[in-house]
Amino acid sequence: MTTISTRPIETAAHDRLYRTLRQQIMHGELMPGQALTLRGLGKQFGVSMTPAREALRRLVAEGALMLSSSGRVTTPELSNERIEELAALRALIEPELASRALPRAHLALIDRLSAINTANAEAVAKQDAVAYIRTNLEFHRTLYLRAQAPAMLAVIETIWLQLGPTMRALYTKLRRNEPPRHHRMILAALRAGDEPGLRLAVRTDVTQGLRHLAG
Amino acid sequence: MTTISTRPIETAAHDRLYRTLRQQIMHGELMPGQALTLRGLGKQFGVSMTPAREALRRLVAEGALMLSSSGRVTTPELSNERIEELAALRALIEPELASRALPRAHLALIDRLSAINTANAEAVAKQDAVAYIRTNLEFHRTLYLRAQAPAMLAVIETIWLQLGPTMRALYTKLRRNEPPRHHRMILAALRAGDEPGLRLAVRTDVTQGLRHLAG
DNA sequence: CATGCGCCCATGTGATCACAAATCGCGCGC
DNA sequence: GCGCGCGATTTGTGATCACATGGGCGCATG
Incomplete structure (x- = not known):
């Protein structure tokens, strides 16, 4: 046409x-x-x-x-049960992706993650929900890309996708006024090469936000 | 069926x-x-x-x-790396589903799982690859349905779907001549209410087949 | 004024057509 | 005999149309 x-x-x-x-x-x-x-x-x-x-x-x-x-x-209106399930899936898969990325996480990657984290903090300061969600996901995706696990990444992205519309509601409900502190723990674990610490940091980072909404 | x-x-x-x-x-x-x-x-x-x-x-x-x-x-021709990823996803998610199903797994369910397992053994005896795959998946799905976790079940089914075409190739390559012995371990753990044992049995059952192909 | 009924429009479904590009095969030339 | 190129056919893409259905809104009625 x-x-x-x-x-x-x-x-x-x-x-x-x-x-x-x-x-x-x-x-x-x-x-x-x-x-x-x-x-x-x-x-x-x-x-x-x-x-x-x-x-x-x-x-x-x-x-x-x-x-x-x-x-x-x-767009879906998720039940609390479904949100809990999706959070559990994130808590299962994302630590694994982080763990697989760890051996390949060099300084350049950590610097980029820091920069994204800074942008995330700016989004928090500006109360920009969309920018917050975007930079938050970008932080995770940038890390997981290093895992060289495209199938896992695809699965986790479809889960993010399902959570998308409720993320916005979650953000406004929580009235977030600080960037996720677990991102710093993730960066620290990456620098230290601490695999169990990294898994824990990722798991808690993923769970803490959703837990509030579902509970 | x-x-x-x-x-x-x-x-x-x-x-x-x-x-x-x-x-x-x-x-x-x-x-x-x-x-x-x-x-x-x-x-x-x-x-x-x-x-x-x-x-x-x-x-x-x-x-x-x-x-x-x-x-x-x-239909996809999966690389070994992709097969390994999908197997890892199964090993992550399916024990969780089994664990969630455990509190609700009553005798009627275990009996039905036993029946499916019998049908599975018949498929092995008849060298019927399609029937083997079908009953094998039915065994897992019947168990996981009790977990009351539709989102997780949907994710794991799409992973089964991705593995489908190579499952057939896997079956013929392995020349399977016995039903999966881990299914019996799963049933035993269900009867005993042994949650760690159940997780382990599911994980090994899921991994063992795919590991041969990828390795 | 509330409620139920019916009509109209919005909306999804599937068929068909025109078009572009990719693929396959055939034939020509070296 | 082999490789290259060109053309016909296959195939996906998008537009348009006919049709059925469901939802929404207004009107009539109790």
Whole structure:
């Protein structure tokens, strides 16, 4: 229909839509319970229903969105039980990823993690929920990328995705006013090469936030 | 096999296709590297490309199928590294699911698990790879259903799905001639209410098969 | 004023078509 | 005999359309 501009990278329409929505969901930019329609998204992104349908169904398959019995797609409103489960999964998988990253975590990586942590603190200072969530996840992902475990990383990212919409609610409910102190413990354990300490730091960092919401 | 109940619900075409393919993949009925085309599947199931595309993309999103850069869809040929990762994920998550199921595992459940195990032994005797894989997974799923943890169960099922096509290859390579002896250990631990023993039995049962292939 | 009923529009589903790109095979040339 | 290139066919992508359904809103009725 409207293929006019020269595109630097030829990315399929449904894929752009998917990536955009995925990021919005993971970063908590969409409120729980929000409805998404095929024609609405299509019009918004200048495409037809077909790519919109693909993007939505893909996100539904990953658990990022909920599909009602009539086919309506909304962001999920998680029950406390489900939040507890997802937190438990994070607590199981993320220490393993951190542990696998540890042997490959050199100074350059630790410096980058520190920088992300600084940006995270700035987001806290500015009360910017989206930036807080984004930098927080970026901290973890940057570390886990070193684990060279793409399948595990993919699993943990789909779990982050499922938690996305409630993360925002969690942030406002907790009225966070300090950056996660466990990030510093993670960095310390990385520097010291302390594998059990690293596992513990990651596990507590992951659990502490979610525990408040579920409890 | 276990679903006898009348299904008055009119299931959408793409969903039937999805379920059929998903089961075939998880049970190892499709060989690794096999290609699936939209028009081919559509003709095979008497539908157009649209439902076929949805089913395929959904399976791709779950990691059950691979999507080449040109959009071709095939069953994955897993690298040893990926198999090791998926095995590690099973070893992390499944003991947790078993542990959560333990308090609710009454005699009726243990009896049903025993029956499934018997069917599994018959599949071994008949050298029926698909039946072996199916009963093996049914053993685990029946146990984990008692954990009342749908999110965890969903995650572990997508991991089974990813391992599906290589399970078949694994089976023929190992020339299995006995049912998994760890299933008996799992049952014993369940009867004794031995939580550490159960975790260990599940972990070893899950790991032992995959370790041979990856190693 | 409350409640239930019915109609209309919004929305998902699936089919079909036009198009582009990739793939395969055949034939030509070396 | 072998390799390269070109063309036909296969295949994915996206748009559009017809259709069924479900939800929402207003109107009528008790």
